[in-house]
Amino acid sequence: KNEVEQSPQNLTAQEGEFITINCSYSVGISALHWLQQHPGGGIVSLFMLSSGKKKHGRLIATINIQEKHSSLHITASHPRDSAVYICAVRSTKHTGNQFYFGTGTSLTVIP
């Protein structure tokens, strides 16, 4: 069983649509990250959350610690948002610096 589960696995949207990607985790965490991986393979960090909500441009990330759930929202989606979005958590399960990653949500935005 994966410590981090994402849904949906694949998502196709029309340009302009509001998009939600979900992440659930089963371990205690100190922080949750949303990452973006473009078709070329590069991975960039979008958000780090430990509580509440963060907004950056058209991207909004929320986390509910009690429910062990986070969502990434994209408003007014655009073809350039097409990428794989990865949820990652920094676990408190280990004394080290263990990050667990979801398998990613592949988003395609059609013009």
Added chain:
Amino acid sequence: DAGITQSPRHKVTETGTPVTLRCHQTENHRYMYWYRQDPGHGLRLIHYSYGVKDTDKGEVSDGYSVSRSKTEDFLLTLESATSSQTSVYFCATRGGLETQYFGPGTRLLVL
């Protein structure tokens, strides 16, 4: 972008040969990580380092070793490559506010 480079970017090798992948950072980050990314799996931690000469195993460390003799360099060695080690390997560092910065990845094919 954090200055993280990986070399080589692509490698084809034969089963049983040793392989060393290099990660170089210019950000003076203390924590460095090696991950592998395979279809159907999230990024999985191979080894990580929390300082010069300080390393620890991740969840998929069998068949891999690491070394960190300088803050800026983190080496991953496959002592005797196997076909199951065909993967894309990412190096990452952890900076301020827990942000992870990823290198561009190394595609390794073991024949």
